Amino acid sequence: MTAVPAENTPLQRGLITVCVMLATVMQVLDMTIANVALAHMQGSMSADHEQISWVLTSYIVAAAVMTPPTGVLAARIGRKRLFAIAVAGFTVASVLCGSATSLFELVVYRILQGAFGAGLVPISQALLLDTYPREKHGSAMAMWGLGVMVGPILGPLLGGYLTEVYSWRWVFYINLPIGVLALVGILAFVPETRRVRSRGFDFFGFALLSLGIGALQMMLDRGGSLDWFASVEIVVEAVFAGLFLYMFIVHMATAEQPFLAPGLFKDRNFAVGLVLMFVVGIVLFATLALLPPFLQHVMHFSVLTTGYVMAPRGVGTMVAMVLVGRLVGKVDARWLILIGLGLTSLSLWQMTGFTMYVDTWTIVHTGVTQGFGLGLVFVPLTTISFSTLAPHYRTEGAAMFSLVRNIGSSIGISTVVTLLGYNTQVNHASLAKGITPFRSMLQTPWLPEAWDWSTTAGVIALNDEVTRQASTIAYLNDFVFMMWLTLLSAPLLLLLGSARRGEPVARRP
DSSP: OOOOOSOOOHHHHHHHHHHHHHHHHHHHHTTTTTGGGHHHHHHHHTOOHHHHTHHHHHHHHHHHHHSTTHHHHHHHHOHHHHHHHHHHHHHHHHHHHHTOOSHHHHHHHHHHHHHHHTTHHHHHHHHHHHHSOGGGHHHHHHHHHHHHHHHHHHHHHHHHHHHHHTOTTHHHHTHHHHHHHHHHHHHHHOOOOOOOTTOOOOHHHHHHHHHHHHHHHHHHHHHTTTTGGGSHHHHHHHHHHHHHHHHHHHHHHHOSSOSSOGGGGGSHHHHHHHHHHHHHHHHHHHHHHHHHHIIIIISOOOHHHHHHHHTHHHHHHHHHHHHHHHHBTTBOHHHHHHHHHHHHHHHHHHHTTOOTTOOHHHHHHHHHHHHHHHHHHHHHHHHHHHTTSOGGGHHHHHHHHHHHHHHHHHHHHHHHHHHHHHHHHHHHHHHHHTOOTTSGGGSGGGSOGGGOTTSHHHHHHHHHHHHHHHHHHHHHHHHHHHHHHHHHHGGGGGGOOOOOTTOOSOSOO
C-alpha cells in the first residue's frame, strides 16, 4: 500500500490532523464514557451487575477482534475509504445505542460500535506517521497520543455530566456531531492510498484469533460469578481459548500469507513495545473502571461529582503530552518511559492509602500524577516501537498496538473486578469474626444508634458498614496489584534499543 507522502504543506497536515484527532477521540472516549452511567443503564434496563458489565466488555471485545484486519482491509479497499466507512458506521451505531430499548439491543449495538470503531485508532496513527516527515514523528505521536490518552480520562467527566443533566442516552448521542465533522473532514482532506487488490485475506487465521479472544473474554467475565474452574463452562472456555490461540500462533508461523505477518514480531523494539503497551492498557483502563464505583459506592459521591474529581487526571496527561512532544528526539525515549512508569507506580502506591473518608485533594493529586506518568509513557513508547519497523508494516503494526491495548484493558478490567469481589468476601469474613455483641467496645452504649444490636435494622446497618470496610480494603488490594505490575514491567526497557534523531525508520527492507 502506497503511503501518503510526507511532503504536505503545513495547512494540509493541520487539516488532516484535526480529522484524525476527532475520529480518535470519539472512538477512545467511548471505552470509558459509559462507566459512570452504568448504574443508570442498569436501572433503565432492569439488569443485574453481571449483565450490565457487557455494555463495557462487548465493546472492548468487538474492537479487539476487528482491529487486526485493519491493515488488510486498508490495502484492499483503500485507507481513506475504510476510514470514512468506519467513522460513518461508528456514528450510526452510537445513535442506535442511545435509542436502545432493551439490554439485548444495547449490547448488540455496542458490538457494532466496537467493530466499526476498531480501525479508527490504528488508521489514525498510521496516517499521521505517513503525513509527517520522520523528524516530526515525535510531535505527531504526541498530538495523536493526546487523543488516545485524554479520551478515556475525560470520559467519566463527560459521561457524568451528560447523565446527570440529561440522561445516559446522551453519552452515545454526543458522538453524532463529532462523527459528522470527522466524516466531512476525511472526505475533503485525507488523500487516498493505492489499492492492492491482490492482497489476500486469511479468513482461517482471523477466525482462530477471534474465537480465541472471545473465549478468553467470556472466561474472564463469567469466572467470578461461576467460581472459576469449579465450573464446567469456565473450563471449556479456558480450553477453547488456549487451543484457538495456540492454533493461531502455529498457523501464523507456517502459512504462506498469514493474517498477521510474522515479520512484525521479529522487530525487537516493536515486540517489547507490545508487552509494555499491554501493561499500559491494564493500568489505564482498570484504574478508570475501579475509581467510579469506589467514589460512588464507598464515598457516596454523585455521578457528576465523580466526573469532576476524575477530570484533573486529564490535565496531567495533557501537560505530559505537551512536554514529551518537545523532548522526544532530544532525550532518550527510554528515560522518559522509565520516569513515566515510576510516577504511575508512585500514584498507585499513594492510592493504597485511600480510606472511606479520603479528602478530595488526595484523590485529585494522585490522579494528576498518574495521568502525567502515563502521558510520559505513551508517546515515547509508540515512537521507539515504530522507529525500527519497516514502513510497509505501519498500518498492521498500529492495528496490533491497538489490539494489545484493548486486550490489556479487557483482561485488566475483568481481573481487578474479579479480585475486588473475591477480596471483598474474604475481608468481610475476616472483619465479621471480631464483630460480636460480647466485645466491650461493641456494647450498645458505645455504638451509634443506627447499629443497635437489638433491632434487625441495626444488625443490617452494621453489616453494611462491615461490607463497606471490606470493599475499601479490596479496592486497595487492586491498587497494590497494579503498582507491582507497573514496577515489574520497568526492566523490559533494557531490551529496547534507542531511537535517535536521524536514524532510519527501518533497519531492514
